[in-house]
Amino acid sequence: MSDTNAFVPLLLDWFAANRRDLPWRRSYDPYAVWVSEIMAQQTQMDRVVAYFDRFMDRFPDLASLATAEEDAVLKAWEGLGYYSRARNLLAAARRIVAAHGGAFPTSFEAIRALPGVGDYTAGAVASIACGLDAVAVDANVSRVLARVCDIDTPIKEAAGKARALELARALLPPGQAGAFNEALMEFGALVCRPKNPDCPRCPVAACCQARHLGIVADRPVLSKSKDIKPILVATGVLLHQGKIFIQKRLPAGAWANLWEFPGGRIEAGETPEAAIVREFREETDFTTSVAAKLGVIRHGYTFYRVTLHCFLLHLGGGNGAATPPEPALTAAQESRWVAPESLSRFAFPAGHRKLIDQLANSLWLA
Ligand code: SF4
CATH class of the missing domain: 3.90.79.10 (Nucleoside Triphosphate Pyrophosphohydrolase)
Structure with a gap:
C-alpha cells in the first residue's frame, strides 16, 4: 500500500534540489511574483521568462506600472496574447496605489479582490510572496493530486475540484505553503506531466496511489459524464x-x-x-x-x-x-x-x- 504521508516531505526535498532558477524567485518580491503569476495564467513557463524580463525592464515596480499609459503596457505585453491580463494588471496597480498607498496587499482577501485575480492566483501570490498559509490549486496541481491521492471523480467537475482543494488544504505544511505550492506546480510541470509522466524516475512514486494501482493513464478522470x-x-x-x-x-x-x-x-x-x-x-x-x-x-x-x-x-x-x-x-x-x-x-x-x-x-x- 502506498503511503501519502511521506508525499509532502519527499516533494519539498525534490523541489529544494530541483527548483528552476526563475527571475521572480531571486527576490520573491510580491510585485514580481504577481506579474509572473498573471503572465503564467495562459502561457507556458518557458515563454513567460522572456516576457517577464522585458516587462520588468519597462515597469520595474508597482509605481512605474500604476503611472503608465495603457498603450505602453499593452506594448510591453505584445506577443503574450490575452490582453485583458495586461489591462487588469494596470487597473490593479492603480487600485493598489489608491487603496493601499502603493504597498502590495498582504492579505488573501485583498489580493483576491484585485482585478484579474482569482482563487488560484490569490493563493499563489499570498503563499509564495507573503508567506500566508493559502493553497493554490490549478489544473497542474489538480492532476498531481488526482494521481497521488487517487481522485476518482472527474477533476474538472465540482466534486473533483472540491476534493482536490480539500486534499491540498489537508496536505499543506503550515509555514511552508509557498514552497509547497511552488513544488506542486514545478513537479506537475517537470515530472508528473499531463502526458508521459516520468513515473520510473519519480521521487514520490512510493506515495502515488495511481502508480500503486496501475491506473496512471486513468488519472485524472476526464469529464465524460454523459458517457460514464x-x-x-x-x-x-x-x-x-x-x-x-x-x-x-x-x-x-x-x-x-x-x-x-x-x-x-x-x-x-x-x-x-x-x-x-x-x-x-x-x-x-x-x-x-x-x-x-x-x-x-x-x-x-x-x-x-x-x-x-x-x-x-x-x-x-x-x-x-x-x-x-x-x-x-x-x-x-x-x-x-x-x-x-x-x-x-x-x-x-x-x-x-x-x-x-x-x-x-x-x-x-x-
Ligand atoms: S508516480 Fe507517476 S503519476 Fe505518480 S506522482 Fe510520480 S510521476 Fe505522477
Missing part, C-alpha cells in the same frame, strides 16, 4: 486451507495478463451473492458458498464507474480436503492457490488491488 457507465460487479476471494484462489486473465481484452479474483457482472434481478456463486461456477466449475461480505469498492475509470461487491467464499463441499481441487478455467489462462501475504507479488487491476489492501488489514484472513 455504471457497472455492477461481484468478485470472490475463495479461501481454502489458508490459500486464496487467483487466476490470470486471458492475453487479449481488458486487463490482459493481469491476475484477478474470479467474478463478473451482476445480471438484472440477481443479488450480488447469487452473482458471485454463479460466476465462480462458470469461470472455474467450483461450487462455492458465501462465507462473508468483505465490502463494496467503488472505482472510477475514464468511461465507466465500477461498483465491486466483494465476498469471502468457501468451497461448497467444505474446507476439509487438504489438496485444493483443480479448476476448469473458462475465462483465464492459468490459476494458482497462494498465501494471502503473496498477493502483493502479482499484478492486479486497480479495483482488486484496493480489495487486497483492505484484506491486508482484515481479520478474515488472519
